[in-house]
Amino acid sequence: MALAQTTETPIGVGAQQRSVSPWIAKQAPNLLLGLVLVLLPAVANDFILDQILGWTLILGMIALSLMFLAGYGGMVSLAQMSVAGVSGYMIAVLGTSSLPKISLFWPWWVAAPLSIGIAVLFGTFAGALSARTEGIYTIMITLALAAAFFYLTLQNWPVFNGFNGFTTIPAPHFLGVNWRDPVPLYYMILFFAALSYAVVLYLSRSPFGLALQGVRDNPRRMEAIGYNVTAHRIAAYAFAALIAAVGGILMVWLNNQISPFSIGIDVVINLLVIAVVGGLSHPIGPFIGALIYVILRTFALDALVAVGLDGRRFQTLIGLGFLIIVLFSPDGVVGIWRRLSERARAAGGRNGA
Amino acid sequence: MSTIAERLAAAGTGNAIELRGVSRFFGALAALIDVTLSVRPGERRAVLGSNGAGKTTLLNCVTGDFPPSSGTVRFFGEDVTILPPHERIRRGLRRTYQISLLFQGLSVRDNVYLACRGCSRGRYSFIRTRANDAIMQSVADLISLVHLEAVADRLVGELAHGQQRQLEIALALAGAPRFILLDEPAAGLSPNERGDLVAILTALPSHIGYIIIEHDMDVALRVVESVTMMHNGRIFKEGAPREIEADPEVQQLYLGGGHG
Amino acid sequence: MTQAFGDQGADQAPGRGSAPAEWIGRNPVAALVIAVAIILALWLVLAPWPAGFEDVFGKKRLFINALFNGITLGGLYFLVATGFTLIFGLMRNVNLAHGSLYLFGGYMGYEAGQWTGSWLFSYVIAFVCCALIGMAMQFLIFRRMEGQDLRQTLVTLGLSIIFSDLMVWVWGGNAIQIDTPDYLVGPVPTPIVVAVKSSGEAVFLQYPRVRLVIFAASVVIGIAMWLALHRTRIGVMIRAGVDDRDMLSVLGYRVQLLFVAVFAFGAGLAGMAGIVGGTFQSISLGEDSHFLLASLVVVIVGGMGSIPGAALGALIIGCSEQFGLVYFQNYATVLSFLIMIIVLAIRPQGLLGRR
Numbered sequence: 001m002a003l004a005q006t007t008e009t010p011i012g013v014g015a016q017q018r019s020v021s022p023w024i025a026k027q028a029p030n031l032l033l034g035l036v037l038v039l040l041p042a043v044a045n046d047f048i049l050d051q052i053l054g055w056t057l058i059l060g061m062i063a064l065s066l067m068f069l070a071g072y073g074g075m076v077s078l079a080q081m082s083v084a085g086v087s088g089y090m091i092a093v094l095g096t097s098s099l100p101k102i103s104l105f106w107p108w109w110v111a112a113p114l115s116i117g118i119a120v121l122f123g124t125f126a127g128a129l130s131a132r133t134e135g136i137y138t139i140m141i142t143l144a145l146a147a148a149f150f151y152l153t154l155q156n157w158p159v160f161n162g163f164n165g166f167t168t169i170p171a172p173h174f175l176g177v178n179w180r181d182p183v184p185l186y187y188m189i190l191f192f193a194a195l196s197y198a199v200v201l202y203l204s205r206s207p208f209g210l211a212l213q214g215v216r217d218n219p220r221r222m223e224a225i226g227y228n229v230t231a232h233r234i235a236a237y238a239f240a241a242l243i244a245a246v247g248g249i250l251m252v253w254l255n256n257q258i259s260p261f262s263i264g265i266d267v268v269i270n271l272l273v274i275a276v277v278g279g280l281s282h283p284i285g286p287f288i289g290a291l292i293y294v295i296l297r298t299f300a301l302d303a304l305v306a307v308g309l310d311g312r313r314f315q316t317l318i319g320l321g322f323l324i325i326v327l328f329s330p331d332g333v334v335g336i337w338r339r340l341s342e343r344a345r346a347a348g349g350r351n352g353a
Numbered sequence: 354m355s356t357i358a359e360r361l362a363a364a365g366t367g368n369a370i371e372l373r374g375v376s377r378f379f380g381a382l383a384a385l386i387d388v389t390l391s392v393r394p395g396e397r398r399a400v401l402g403s404n405g406a407g408k409t410t411l412l413n414c415v416t417g418d419f420p421p422s423s424g425t426v427r428f429f430g431e432d433v434t435i436l437p438p439h440e441r442i443r444r445g446l447r448r449t450y451q452i453s454l455l456f457q458g459l460s461v462r463d464n465v466y467l468a469c470r471g472c473s474r475g476r477y478s479f480i481r482t483r484a485n486d487a488i489m490q491s492v493a494d495l496i497s498l499v500h501l502e503a504v505a506d507r508l509v510g511e512l513a514h515g516q517q518r519q520l521e522i523a524l525a526l527a528g529a530p531r532f533i534l535l536d537e538p539a540a541g542l543s544p545n546e547r548g549d550l551v552a553i554l555t556a557l558p559s560h561i562g563y564i565i566i567e568h569d570m571d572v573a574l575r576v577v578e579s580v581t582m583m584h585n586g587r588i589f590k591e592g593a594p595r596e597i598e599a600d601p602e603v604q605q606l607y608l609g610g611g612h613g
Numbered sequence: 614m615t616q617a618f619g620d621q622g623a624d625q626a627p628g629r630g631s632a633p634a635e636w637i638g639r640n641p642v643a644a645l646v647i648a649v650a651i652i653l654a655l656w657l658v659l660a661p662w663p664a665g666f667e668d669v670f671g672k673k674r675l676f677i678n679a680l681f682n683g684i685t686l687g688g689l690y691f692l693v694a695t696g697f698t699l700i701f702g703l704m705r706n707v708n709l710a711h712g713s714l715y716l717f718g719g720y721m722g723y724e725a726g727q728w729t730g731s732w733l734f735s736y737v738i739a740f741v742c743c744a745l746i747g748m749a750m751q752f753l754i755f756r757r758m759e760g761q762d763l764r765q766t767l768v769t770l771g772l773s774i775i776f777s778d779l780m781v782w783v784w785g786g787n788a789i790q791i792d793t794p795d796y797l798v799g800p801v802p803t804p805i806v807v808a809v810k811s812s813g814e815a816v817f818l819q820y821p822r823v824r825l826v827i828f829a830a831s832v833v834i835g836i837a838m839w840l841a842l843h844r845t846r847i848g849v850m851i852r853a854g855v856d857d858r859d860m861l862s863v864l865g866y867r868v869q870l871l872f873v874a875v876f877a878f879g880a881g882l883a884g885m886a887g888i889v890g891g892t893f894q895s896i897s898l899g900e901d902s903h904f905l906l907a908s909l910v911v912v913i914v915g916g917m918g919s920i921p922g923a924a925l926g927a928l929i930i931g932c933s934e935q936f937g938l939v940y941f942q943n944y945a946t947v948l949s950f951l952i953m954i955i956v957l958a959i960r961p962q963g964l965l966g967r968r
Contacts, residue, residue, distance in 0.1 A: 076763065129957045136762045137917065140707055140909050141957065147906045148950035155943050207470050207478040214456050214467045221454040224416065225524060226442035226471030235477060265902050269770065276767060313782065319774030326767045327754075 030201075037190055046182040052298065054186060054254050056290045057193035061247035063275040063286030065240040068200055071280035072209060073236045074135050074216030079126040079142040081271045082149040083241045084248030085263035087119035091249050092166035092258055093159060099166060102159065108172035116245040123241020124234060131233035146268045153260040165259025169252050179253075189250050193287070196243045200283045203239075212236050266315075273322045279334025288333050293318075367430050369394040369532045369562050370415060375424030377410050384410040385421070386586040394429070394531070396562045397554075399573040399594070402583035403606070408566045409451065411583070412534050415564075416448045417441050429531065443472060445531030449538055451566075453521045455509045462505045465492045465523050472528030491527070499523040499553065515546040522553060533563040539572045551575050574598065661806045661815065671940070674807040677818055679939045680932065685824040687924075687931030688831035689893060692886035693904050694911040694923040695838065696879030702855040702918025703875050705762045706755065710769040711883055712905030713776035718743045718884020719896035720784055723791050732794040732892075739888050740881040747880025751873045773901070781898050791891035797823040827889050834882075835924055842920070851875065855918050910949055914956045916966025925964055 024031070041049060062084045070076045095111035097103040104111075130141040153160040171179040171188070179185055203209040211232055214222045219229045252258050261267075270293065278289025296318070301311040329335050370392040377385040385407045392398050400408050414421045415428075417438040426434045433441055456464050469491050470476055482488060496505050499519040504512060509520065518538065525533050535554075539547050547569070554563070554576045567573035574580070574594040582590040582603060590603060597603055637644040658680065662673040670676070693715055700708045718739035725731075725738035750772070755765050800819035808816040842848035850871055853860055883904075890896055890904070907930065915926025930949050937945030956964060 129954065129961075132961045136705060136707060136766070137913075139709075139763075139766060140913060143709075144906060144909045144913060144950065144953060147909075148947065148954070151946040151950070155945075155947065157943075202481065203479060206481045207475055210459070210463060210467060211470065211476060213459060217456040217458050218454050220418075221450075221456070221524070222467070222471070223438040224442060224448055224454070225468045225527065226439050227476060228437075228439050232477075265906075269774065272767075272770070273774075310782065313778060315778040316775050316782075319771050319778065322774065323768065323771035326764060326771060330764055330767075 030198075034194060037194075041183045041186060049186045050182050050254065052294055054189050056287065056294045057189045058247050058251045058254060058290075059271070059274060059293065060287035060290035061193050061196050061250070062244050063271055063278070063290055064196055064200060064283055065244040065247070066271060066275045067278075067280050067283065067286045068240045068243070069236055070275065071282075071285075072204060072216065073212045073233065075130070075138045075233065075236070076135075076272070077126065077130070077138060077142045077237070077240070078268050078272060079123065079145045080240065080244045081263055081268045082146045083119050083123040083126070083244040084251060085149060085153070085258070086122045087115040087245040087248035088252040088258045088262070089153065089160060089166070090115035090118050091252055092169045096168070096170060097166040098168035099161060102161060103166070108174075112249055115249060116242065119245035119248060120238055120241040123244065124238040127234045127237025127241075131230050131237070143265075143268070146263075147265060150260055150264050150268075153263070160260075163260055165257060165262070167257040169256060169258065171253035185254065189254065192246050192250060196246070197283050197287070200243070204283075208232075208235070270318065273318060276330075277322060277325050277332050279332025281331050281338075282334045285332055285334040292321075292333070296321075367394070368392060368427070369396070369429055370564070371427040372411075372415070373425050373427075375411075375414055375421045375426065377407075377414060377419075378422045383586050385414065388424070388586075388588055390581065390588060392532075392562060392564060394562055395560050396579065397577040398562075398564050399577040399580045400564055400566050400583060401568075401570065401573060401580060401597075405585075406583040407586040408583055409536060410586075412448065412536055412564075412566060415534060416446065439471075442528075445529060446534070447525040447527075447530040447532070448534040449521045449525045449536055451536040451540060453517045455517060455520060455524075457510045458508070460506050460508055461501055461512070461520055462492060462496065464509060464520060465495050465527065468524040468527035469495070495523045495526055498526065500549065514541050515543065518542060518546070519549070519553075522550075526557075530561055533561060535563055535565040537566055537568065539567060539569045547572055570598075658805060661809050672808070674818075675939055677805055677807050679935045681818070681820055681824075683932030683935035684928065685828045685931075686893070686935060687928040688828040689886060689889050690907055690911050690927035690931050691831050691835060691924050692889060693883050694908040694915070694927055695835070695920055696882040697908040698912045698915075698918055698920065698923045699851075699875055700879045701912070703851055704751075704755070704765070704872055706769065707762075707766040708769050708876075708879070709766060709905060710750070710773040710776060711879075711908055712901035712903070713773045713780070714743045714746065714880045714883040715887045715890065715904045716780060716896060716901040717746070717776065717887065718881075719791070719887025719891040719900070720780065720789070721884065722888035723789050723891060723896070726791060732791075732797075732888075735791075735888055736885050739884040743884030743887075744877040744881035748873050748877040750880075751876035752869075755872070755876075756869055773905075777898070777901055780901075784898075786898050788895040788897035789891060790895045791888060793823045793892055797826055801825055823892060827892070835920070838920055847871070847874075910953045913953050913963060916963030919963070919965045919967075922963055922965035 037053075040053065044053070062080055065083070066077060066080045069080070091108075091111050093102060094104050094106050094114055095108060096105055106114075126142060126145050129145070130138045133141065153165070154163055156162065171185060173179065177184050179188055204213075211222070211227055215227070215229050215232050222229050222232075251262075255262070274289035274293050275286050276289070277292060278287065279285030297314070300314045300317055304313060304317070305311045325332055331338070368391040370390070372388055372390040375385055375388045375390075376383070388407075388411060390411075400411065402408055413419055415426055417433070417436060417440075420435055424434075425432055428441060428444060428446055431444065433444070456467065459467070466482075466488070469488050473488065496502055499522055501516060501519055501523070504516060509517065512520065518541070522535075522538060525535070538554075539550055542550060551572060554565075557563075565573055565577060574597075577594060580592060580594050580597040581588055582597060584606065590597065590600065592600070658677070662670075667673060693711070696714075697708060697711045700706055700711075721742045722735035722739040725735040729735070750769075754768055758764050758768070799822055801822045803818045803820055805818040806815045807818045810816060842852055850867075854868075854871070886904075887896060890900065911923060911926035911930050913926075914929055915924070916922025929952065933949050933952055934945055937948040941948060960966075
């Protein structure tokens with residue numbers, strides 16, 4: 001069972017049937033999901049919107065950046081949470097927070113793009129360090145980088161304010177809307193999550209995305225047919241960093257604070273758990289994984305106590321779930337879904353559909 | 354098959370590949386010792402020898418998989434000794450591998466597409482290629498050239514061995530190759546498939562030269578006009594196929610002469 | 614040609630004289646720089662510091678203490694990192710549960726010490742417990758995932774999450790210190806001058822005996838491993854496997870036995886290191902992550918799959934941490950990571966690693 005087999009329709013073939021109705025038929029599940037998410041605020045309360053869905057979409061986005069690198073590129077980068085952390089910290093430092101002696105209070109339309117830019121630079125740097133080594137080293141190097149960033153934020157006070165971090169980092173007002181309110185914030189998060197999902201899905205069949213998959217499958221052959229494998233990998237890290245960076249800013253606006261413990265090693269590892277459990281072979285995987293994680297995190301305490309176990313053993317639960325997936329369905333929930341639908345199709349075929 | 358003279362005239366003068374004093378050591382093991390070799394543009398040459406004679410190492414030095422321990426490599430007059438592989442590809446060098454190096458998770462069409470894209474612009478493009486783009490036509494042409502139309506949209510992992518070897522050749526023909534290195538293309542092929550291979554190779558445009566490494570003398574000698582024999586890392590004989598086949602020293606070293 | 618674990622690099626023609634001499638010939642400037650650095654280091658350590666020098670750089674006592682602490686800490690890091698690099702080098706498995714094994718060994722050693730009163734015996738218990746876990750991991754789980762490097766690593770990750778949480782459950786969040794046995798307590802006089810009294814009399818460094826003993830033990834273990842790898846048949850198999858894993862498959866069923874043995878040994882070493890760490894400092898929740906990260910950094914700096922590399926990396930990181938603590942308080946850990954980043958940028962395979 002491969003961890004990621006990401007090919008769907010062959011290039012050129014699907015595009016030939018560019019009339020509208022078949023395209024809608026193929027995109028139906030995505031569109032339906034989109035519709036449900038857009039209409040959700042009508043029925044859901046603020047808690048569900050912010051704490052459940054907001055976190056799901058944000059963690060999903062950051063995990064999507066991991067999935068892009070790991071699923072399409074074969075590079076399991078544990079630095080993505082740190083990239084999000086960089087942009088999250090930068091928006092606090094450059095923009096508004098409760099610490100006037102550090103924050104610069106620049107307007108959001110200056111602070112946000114700058115923060116994203118700095119985070120992308122950091123992500124590209126992480127890629128440059130790990131791109132020249134074999135795939136299995138990537139996990140080691142990026143984990144060490146994530147730890148380095150954690151210790152930096154923990155021990156540095158002039159810029160990162162040490163273990164206190166920053167609080168009161170609000171989303172801005174613009175277009176007459178207070179984006180801090182639950183419903184507008186939800187739509188903003190939904191917009192960026194959907195956008196990144198769509199872009200990653202589209203990119204997977206573009207020359208860049210296909211080349212990345214080639215690099216994953218056989219870097220030596222890619223060199224032998226004219227690709228600069230290292231450059232391609234670094235470019236992939238840069239693109240993934242963009243998604244993680246946007247996720248980082250949204251995370252800070254939702255959470256209203258950031259500290260070293262938002263980006264500590266356990267959070268970094270949980271992000272990998274999310275991506276793997278959801279499935280590395282399709283962009284919807286990270287979001288599925290994030291939903292499972294957020295629901296578990298919110299309700300696990302009560303559930304564990306209800307069965308008579310210690311409510312604090314949440315991490316054991318996570319570890320067990322993760323282990324079960326890796327042992328029995330390494331391509332995650334997406335993989336389970338795929339196998340079930342193949343079996344259903346085969347059964348339908350046998351019964352003379 | 355046009356005469357050598359005609360083909361040379363078409364391809365221009367100067368050597369396509371030139372190795373001078375190339376040696377390659379792995380620790381204390383000498384894989385190549387002072388190899389000097391030149392191949393003209395459009396020439397079809399076989400490099401033969403027993404296992405461990407240094408044939409694959411020779412190929413690896415030419416493609417840039419690793420640099421030689423000493424000596425120079427020139428490709429169409431340019432010194433490429435320390436150039437990375439993808440740069441040599443851009444200059445028209447291609448290679449196939451003894452054990453197919455394909456993209457297992459992608460379809461046949463995607464594999465060929467990647468090879469075509471590799472030497473064209475737009476490798477980093479974020480925009481999907483439209484079906485009527487010229488490159489898709491090249492992809493389709495290459496697929497029919499190696500007779501893989503029937504399985505064009507299947508994943509490589511599902512192909513039979515012979516089909517994978519054919520795909521391997523298609524990847525080397527993508528873009529505008531000027532010279533191809535073929536590493537035991539006939540390995541593991543059935544007699545029918547070997548016939549196919551010979552047909553594909555002899556049908557190649559005359560300006561494309563190649564070096565073919567083979568154990569199967571039958572296939573090799575049918576598709577080349579000159580032969581280089583290697584032994585223990587050195588070149589020990591060069592000549593026309595018939596000469597080499599009949600040579601007593603060669604026959605002594607490789608029992609049974611030209612029928613390996 | 615096996616080149617693992619400290620053999621010389623590739624691309625040499627035969628019969629060219631000894632490798633170090635050749636290296637000096639090819640890199641005269643680097644050799645000169647290293648020679649000067651060694652002479653400087655020897656002077657710094659052995660000679661009393663002149664007063665003006667001490668005004669600028671601080672007391673020699675501080676420096677010598679940091680140096681000795683760094684070297685002995687390096688011994689501890691070597692014990693942990695060596696198991697990690699062995700498992701990675703041979704089985705291509707990034708054992709992210711290595712820190713958990715360290716911590717578990719420390720806890721078990723502590724319990725054994727409480728129960729029997731013997732510090733030495735606790736090492737045996739820790740080694741055996743962790744070796745058994747390592748054996749189980751390789752035999753029950755990883756054997757079925759032969760060739761799937763990433764998947765194995767993810768399994769170690771899942772296990773480390775579970776182990777970590779279970780250990781918090783059993784032993785809580787308190788820091789536990791393992792007592793130094795009586796026969797090792799107390800300082801040992803050394804011939805290193807740390808200061809000169811106004812009377813002209815030299816003051817010599819007194820250093821804790823237990824730290825010196827443990828460092829000596831690490832060196833002995835390191836040498837023993839090197840000998841085992843280079844002089845025994847199993848050692849040859851391991852080095853060959855690190856070089857070229859496919860070649861090992863030719864050897865058939867023994868391969869799995871080898872993997873189990875290596876995993877067990879590496880895990881056992883980590884467990885023993887846990888007792889060392891508990892004696893030097895303390896063990897508590899969070900130390901598993903700390904020592905996993907330390908192993909990562911040491912192995913990245915020293916070279917992946919290389920035991921001399923683990924020794925070199927451990928020494929560098931141990932010293933950088935201690936010097937960082939003394940001279941750059943706020944950024945002690947960041948200094949180690951900085952070294953790691955520099956090594957990655959200049960020589961991605963590590964100082965003694967092979968490409």
